[in-house]
Amino acid sequence: MVSMDKLVSLCKRRGFIFPSSEIYGGLSGCWDYGPMGVELKRNIKVAWWEDMIGSHDQTDVPPGAPTAFDMVGLDCSILMNSSVWEASGHVGGFNDPMVDCRETKTRYRADQLAVFRMEPVEGDAAGGDQMLFAAPGEAGVTPDEDLIATHRKRIKSITRKGGDFRLVAVPDALEDDDLRARVLAPGASEPGTLTAPRAFNLMFETHVGALKDNSNVAYLRPETAQGIFVNFKNVCDTARVRVPFGIGQIGKAFRNEINPRNFTFRSREFEQMEIEFFCRAAEAEDWYRYWRDRRFQWYVDLGLSTDKLRLREHDEDELAHYAAGCADVEYEFPFGLSELEGIANRTDFDLRQHMESSGRDLRYFDDQEPDKEQRRYLPYVVEPSAGADRATLAFLCDAYAEDEVGGDARTVLRLHPRLAPIKAAVFPLVKKDGMPERALSLYRELRTQFSTFYDEKGAIGRRYRRQDEAGTPFCITVDGDTLTDDTMTLRERDSCEQIRIPAGEVAAYVRGQIGR
Numbered sequence: 001m002v003s004m005d006k007l008v009s010l011c012k013r014r015g016f017i018f019p020s021s022e023i024y025g026g027l028s029g030c031w032d033y034g035p036m037g038v039e040l041k042r043n044i045k046v047a048w049w050e051d052m053i054g055s056h057d058q059t060d061v062p063p064g065a066p067t068a069f070d071m072v073g074l075d076c077s078i079l080m081n082s083s084v085w086e087a088s089g090h091v092g093g094f095n096d097p098m099v100d101c102r103e104t105k106t107r108y109r110a111d112q113l114a115v116f117r118m119e120p121v122e123g124d125a126a127g128g129d130q131m132l133f134a135a136p137g138e139a140g141v142t143p144d145e146d147l148i149a150t151h152r153k154r155i156k157s158i159t160r161k162g163g164d165f166r167l168v169a170v171p172d173a174l175e176d177d178d179l180r181a182r183v184l185a186p187g188a189s190e191p192g193t194l195t196a197p198r199a200f201n202l203m204f205e206t207h208v209g210a211l212k213d214n215s216n217v218a219y220l221r222p223e224t225a226q227g228i229f230v231n232f233k234n235v236c237d238t239a240r241v242r243v244p245f246g247i248g249q250i251g252k253a254f255r256n257e258i259n260p261r262n263f264t265f266r267s268r269e270f271e272q273m274e275i276e277f278f279c280r281a282a283e284a285e286d287w288y289r290y291w292r293d294r295r296f297q298w299y300v301d302l303g304l305s306t307d308k309l310r311l312r313e314h315d316e317d318e319l320a321h322y323a324a325g326c327a328d329v330e331y332e333f334p335f336g337l338s339e340l341e342g343i344a345n346r347t348d349f350d351l352r353q354h355m356e357s358s359g360r361d362l363r364y365f366d367d368q369e370p371d372k373e374q375r376r377y378l379p380y381v382v383e384p385s386a387g388a389d390r391a392t393l394a395f396l397c398d399a400y401a402e403d404e405v406g407g408d409a410r411t412v413l414r415l416h417p418r419l420a421p422i423k424a425a426v427f428p429l430v431k432k433d434g435m436p437e438r439a440l441s442l443y444r445e446l447r448t449q450f451s452t453f454y455d456e457k458g459a460i461g462r463r464y465r466r467q468d469e470a471g472t473p474f475c476i477t478v479d480g481d482t483l484t485d486d487t488m489t490l491r492e493r494d495s496c497e498q499i500r501i502p503a504g505e506v507a508a509y510v511r512g513q514i515g516r
């Protein structure tokens, strides 16, 4: 598996992802997509939009779906009336518990600090005043050696007294004043430097208009979902949709994460791809299963390794109070198995909250329902909520490979052709004998159909390697034979196999491979 260091370095070197405002030292949790990255992320968003909305056939019952259904799109403003966030519960409840280290001046999410002690396997159990250790991670999930590594020296001084030691988790230690006083924070010289956990609202606050007071507070939206809920009636009234139907949206979301980390995985500014799917309460369970399985399969179809993907159904005690079911699509990143997307049965919670807060009747009216009592109702919502940046990171991690070609080491991004930033590169073998002219005319033909790159500089092998690193699935080379029989060499990125193909067939061949 690729290390994060290697991936971050490739992303910088090849123009996929840069730290935001880098020349000023960056801004934590914010990232810029370079020329390659913007194409990759855009292709992921286009694939999502096309597969979920653009190419949806409202007259057909897709495999696994209970019935046929409608899908439409929306693009809401990022700033909304602050009442939206009061009704949704974000103003009162969108909090993470945070702790600060008074010595190192570092802030942590309390639920992302594992607290443990080292206990002899045999002999006396730990005494009541023994030192406790806090390390980034989760006891039982993060490998013990990673937790221990944060305090290697201190732990060595305990364990060198002899015998075997084991790591024992001390849950909820940060909430308890006495236990917290014994906790040694990462990088601290003495225990007792962590503050008690405090609630920290993740929404970025701003003001609309010239005055800065409580009357004009606005928030940068922390999810795109609420824009869909507050437009439910508008869409019903204008789009001729009938329940069951879904509204999809792709857009920026902002969260003042306490501890942004793992490259783009936990950012403060990111993009979501969300669907709110409206259905009758009695059918919500079936639709939930449909969307859960369909969204998992989407990642498989776009090439993520099945042995690194997991669909994890939440336990009862993990569910939000309003949710009737929730599953995460997880991917095994180099830093561990982590959430790519969540699919939840949100019941009628959101529409009900907005109906009560706004005073507007948001119930759906089904004029074709024979039973009068059943005609007007609040639909249930199934929500598949994905992150475009997390998906981009997962596709990059999964695609990264190092292998050998003709005895030379190469780095290659085995991206699905639909997602590859550049679909084809065109090279003249040498810069003479009319080859550049022929290659340029092919390049000009291809670039009107899909993203194509022209390169005539350097040895042909190096030109191939550069495209391999960028994930370009096909390279087409014009050589001496082209000038006599008008055939070209087409090289496939993963196998490095080369075939001879008539010039007139190149465009159709590549289009077929990239699914256009």
Ligand code: GAP
Pocket: 222, 223, 224, 225, 255, 257, 264, 265, 266, 267, 268, 270, 271, 272, 274, 339, 340, 341, 342, 383, 385, 386, 387, 388, 389, 390, 391
């Ligand atoms: N509307 C539901 C919702 O927003 P969420 O689990 O908080 O649910 C959904 O977020 C998805 O958004 C996540 O699965 C993840 O892909 C993405 N996401 C959430 N927070 C993120 C962050 N700080 N950085 C990058 N992506 C994030």
